[in-house]
Amino acid sequence: MKQTSLYPVQEKPIKKRFVLISVLNRDKYLYAMFLPFLIYYIIFNYIPMTGLVIAFKDFKPGHGIYHGDWVGLKWIIQFFNSPYAYRTIRNTVLISLYQLLFGFPIPILFAVCISEIRQIRFKRIVQTASYLPHFISTVVLVGIIMNFFAINNGIVNNIIEKLGENRINFLINPRWFRTLYVGSGIWSSFGFSSIIYIAAITGIDPSLYEAAKIDGITKFKQVYHITLPMISTTIVILFILQLGRVMSVGFEKVFLMYSPAVYETADVISTYIYRQGIESSSYSFASAVGLFNSLINFSFVYTANRISRMTTQISLW
Amino acid sequence: MKQLNSIRDTDPVYNALTYVIASIALLVTLYPFVYIVAVSFSGSQEIYRGEVYLWPVNPTLEGYRQVLNQKGLWTAYQNTILYTIVGTLFNLVATTIAAYPLSRRSFSGRRFCNFFIAFTMYFSGGLIPTYLLITNLGFYNTRWVMIIPTLLSTFNVMVCRSAFSGIPDEVSESAQIDGASDWKIFSRIAIHLITPTLAVLTLYYAIGHWNNFMTPLLYISEARLMPMQVLLRRVLIQASSELMDIGGSSDDRAAVSIQIRYVTIVVATLPILASYPILQRYFVKGVMLGAVKG
Numbered sequence: 001m002k003q004t005s006l007y008p009v010q011e012k013p014i015k016k017r018f019v020l021i022s023v024l025n026r027d028k029y030l031y032a033m034f035l036p037f038l039i040y041y042i043i044f045n046y047i048p049m050t051g052l053v054i055a056f057k058d059f060k061p062g063h064g065i066y067h068g069d070w071v072g073l074k075w076i077i078q079f080f081n082s083p084y085a086y087r088t089i090r091n092t093v094l095i096s097l098y099q100l101l102f103g104f105p106i107p108i109l110f111a112v113c114i115s116e117i118r119q120i121r122f123k124r125i126v127q128t129a130s131y132l133p134h135f136i137s138t139v140v141l142v143g144i145i146m147n148f149f150a151i152n153n154g155i156v157n158n159i160i161e162k163l164g165e166n167r168i169n170f171l172i173n174p175r176w177f178r179t180l181y182v183g184s185g186i187w188s189s190f191g192f193s194s195i196i197y198i199a200a201i202t203g204i205d206p207s208l209y210e211a212a213k214i215d216g217i218t219k220f221k222q223v224y225h226i227t228l229p230m231i232s233t234t235i236v237i238l239f240i241l242q243l244g245r246v247m248s249v250g251f252e253k254v255f256l257m258y259s260p261a262v263y264e265t266a267d268v269i270s271t272y273i274y275r276q277g278i279e280s281s282s283y284s285f286a287s288a289v290g291l292f293n294s295l296i297n298f299s300f301v302y303t304a305n306r307i308s309r310m311t312t313q314i315s316l317w
Numbered sequence: 318m319k320q321l322n323s324i325r326d327t328d329p330v331y332n333a334l335t336y337v338i339a340s341i342a343l344l345v346t347l348y349p350f351v352y353i354v355a356v357s358f359s360g361s362q363e364i365y366r367g368e369v370y371l372w373p374v375n376p377t378l379e380g381y382r383q384v385l386n387q388k389g390l391w392t393a394y395q396n397t398i399l400y401t402i403v404g405t406l407f408n409l410v411a412t413t414i415a416a417y418p419l420s421r422r423s424f425s426g427r428r429f430c431n432f433f434i435a436f437t438m439y440f441s442g443g444l445i446p447t448y449l450l451i452t453n454l455g456f457y458n459t460r461w462v463m464i465i466p467t468l469l470s471t472f473n474v475m476v477c478r479s480a481f482s483g484i485p486d487e488v489s490e491s492a493q494i495d496g497a498s499d500w501k502i503f504s505r506i507a508i509h510l511i512t513p514t515l516a517v518l519t520l521y522y523a524i525g526h527w528n529n530f531m532t533p534l535l536y537i538s539e540a541r542l543m544p545m546q547v548l549l550r551r552v553l554i555q556a557s558s559e560l561m562d563i564g565g566s567s568d569d570r571a572a573v574s575i576q577i578r579y580v581t582i583v584v585a586t587l588p589i590l591a592s593y594p595i596l597q598r599y600f601v602k603g604v605m606l607g608a609v610k611g
Contacts, residue, residue, distance in 0.1 A: 023425045029499035030418035034430060037415040037469060041434060044466055048442025048450050065449060113338045116331075126339045128597055129346045135589050135600070137528035139546045140582055143553025144349060153575050155352055158367040187345065195604045219331035251444075252531060256554055270444075277445040278535065290443030298440050 055288035061281075068284075075288035084272060089247075092268040095254075096246040098182045104239060107190045108231075111197035112223055127198075130191025142256040145184050146171060174265040181257060181266075196238070200231040237308055244304030248297045269293050350590075356579040357381070364576050380580040389540070389548065390584070397545040400463040401526040407464050408473075408522040409515065416474045417503045420481030421489075434471050448535060462536045463529070463544070470525070473518055476606050480514035481507055517603040520596060527589070545585055552581050 024031070050066075055075060057068040079085050110130070117123040133141075149156050149170040157167040170176045208226050217225070228235075251270035258266035269289065277286025351371060356364055360375030368374045384390060418424050419431055441447070447466075456462040484507055492502045508515075530546040537543060 027418075027423075027425050027499075030421060030424050031426060033414050033500065033503070034418045034426070037411060038430070038433070040411075040468055041437060043454075044447070044450070044468075045437040045441060048446040049440070051442055051446030051450060054446065054449075065446070065453075110338070110342060113335045113342075116335045117339055122339070126343045128594070129343050131597060131600060132350075132590075132593060133346060135524060135593065136586060137530065137546055137549075139528075139530050139549045139553070140586055143549060143578070143582060144353070146554050147575070147578055148349070153365060153367065155370075161367075191342075191346065192600075192604070195601055199605060219328040256530075256550065273444055278448065283445050283449065287443060287445040290445055294440055294443055301439055 052287060052291050054284050055291045057284060059284040059287075061283075071284075075285045076292060078285065079289050079292070084267070087264070088267055088269045088272045091265055092247055092249045092270075094265075095178055095181060095249050095268065098178055099185060100239075100242055100246070102182055103186045103189070104242060106186055107193035108197050108235060110190055111194040111201060112227060114194065114198055115201045115227075116219075127191070130194065132191070133188040134192035136188065138252045139256060141184060141188055142253060145180060145257065149180065171259070172261045174262040177258070177262045177266045181253065185253075196234060197231060200234045201227060204230045236311065240304045240308040244301035245297070247293065247300055353579050353582050356576060357583045359576070361576045380576040381584075384577060384580045384584055390581075392541060393543055393545045393548040396543060397527060400460070400529070400544055401523050404464045404467070404526040405519060405522045407468060408470075409519060411468050412470070412473050412477050412518060412522075413508060413515070414503075415469060416477035417481055417507060418499075419474070419478045420484075421499075422482075422486075434469075434474060438471050451536060457536050458539050458542060460542060463526070463532055467525070467529070467532065470522070473521065477511070477514060477518060479606070480511040484510050513602065514606060517599050517606055520599050521603055524589075549581065549585055553578050 054065050054068070056070060056072055058071050058074075059065065059068050114123060114127060117126070136144075148154050151157060151167055151169045151171070154170075156170070161167055168176070170180060204227065208230070209222060212222060212226060247269070249268045249270060251268075251274060254266060254268050254271050255274065258271065270293070273286045273290050273293070276282045276289070352369070355371060355373045356369050357380055358373035358376050358378070359369045360377050361379070363369060363374040419427060421427070424430075442450075451457075451462065451466055456466070488506060488510070489502050492506055497505070528546060529544070530550070533542075533544055533547045537547070
């Protein structure tokens with residue numbers, strides 16, 4: 001039995017230093033386990049962040065990244081004064097918006113359809129087939145696009161000709177680029193993206209449907225009034241997350257698909273950075289544009305997350 | 318009552334629409350593959366005349382013979398397989414060891430380390446500083462560049478961390494009472510308890526390595542180190558004539574080149590397509606792993 005006294009006993013606080021040491025000692029294996037990877041992150045992730053200083057300097061090869069004259073915002077101003085700023089930003093935003101507009105609803109629509117199919121074999125076949133394009137590498141995917149839509153022997157133009165129309169030069173005409181890019185993106189990802197919606201739909205309480213059926217609801221109304229609202233949380237989160245990525249169109253696919261003929265609609269920020277930095281070796285300039293892009297992306301994702309948290313109470317962090 | 322329900326349940330328009338959409342999805346997904354395989358087995362003249370739609374016309378193995386005889390193809394294939402196997406191994410070891418401390422709730426460095434790696438998902442140095450760093454470290458034209466810079470994927474570390482967190486505390490506590498160190502708990506117990514997650518991570522990392530195109534594009538210029546994807550780009554997109562060694566008219570050459578390309582697609586994608594039916598449930602599981610604990 002603990003001895004109680006009438007007066008509160010002042011206990012001497014344990015010195016913080018000793019607690020720290022004993023805790024570090026207790027966790028020493030864990031720290032040892034993580035240490036090599038802490039170093040890995042420092043080297044390959046954080047040191048490049050410090051390397052961003054060359055965005056504000058006049059980098060000359062041979063001088064080292066951290067030397068060179070300080071030029072402040074010269075490169076950023078140069079970027080915005082060039083015609084490429086408007087073009088690349090516009091293309092980046094447009095491609096992302098098209099992807100959102102056309103590519104976002106399709107997996108949802110597909111998921112709703114699949115969930116209604118009663119024949120298990122057919123359902124399984126369609127689902128399995130739909131995931132397949134996701135695992136084709138970007139190179140092969142673009143290779144397929146280039147060959148299918150080629151002017152001379154592409155299957156698409158072959159069919160177009162058979163139907164009596166003229167062959168279309170899909171790959172040289174800038175106006176087709178976004179369509180091809182977004183369309184092929186939808187083809188390769190709709191199945192895989194639908195997985196999460198299908199899972200959400202299977203989680204809907206069946207008694208909701210039963211109650212509605214007793215009141216004589218039609219199938220279409222079922223989807224509109226029950227299915228979609230019940231998975232709306234999932235939809236909203238994914239929508240907001242995708243919105244947060246609007247300024248970050250990936251480099252690989254555009255790079256593989258584009259050519260100088262279609263730069264007008266195809267050149268995005270990431271490919272511009274690549275050309276300026278890697279091909280033209282304008283390291284400082286490209287870093288400045290890259291920094292600008294990273295900051296914009298970060299703020300978009302942060303804002304998107306705040307909105308998500310405020311509206312749905314669910315967020316990334 | 319049941320009859321009444323079933324009458325209301327059948328909306329023929331809705332059902333038909335569902336099946337139509339599903340069928341369209343199936344067709345749209347599979348037709349490109351069917352066409353590619355068909356062309357790869359067809360005669361080159363027939364391809365050039367645009368006669369192939371669904372079946373091989375004038376079936377021949379000529380394209381395969383030519384492509385499979387190219388030494389460059391086999392070098393690239395070997396490289397890809399090497400990078401995939403070694404790389405995935407390194408990835409798994411690194412990811413599990415890094416994730417384990419993060420999953421232990423009593424780990425004092427937990428908050429800091431979690432933030433430290435999570436931050437890298439939202440902000441990074443960008444292409445140029447990373448490129449400068451990696452080349453300055455001497456990774457250019459080495460095999461290690463395909464393995465070390467991509468050692469850890471923060472997202473996968475988080476998935477692994479969630480998996481470790483799912484292990485009941487009693488398990489590790491009882492091991493601790495028996496005198497096991499953290500490392501022993503990790504290597505003898507924890508690892509074995511998360512095998513489904515490890516299977517998914519293996520798959521994701523392996524596919525990442527197999528399809529990796531950016532790294533060799535930036536850092537490898539020697540042909541003997543090149544993986545498949547770079548070769549594929551040359552053959553499929555830049556329409557190189559390196560895989561052709563025939564004479565004949567320029568029409569002939571164009572016809573064969575198309576066939577070579579489609580054969581190359583089949584040859585390059587075959588491993589994934591062949592293992593796909595077996596592995597696909599792991600793919601699907603992977604999506605849920607990421608979504609549940611996030």
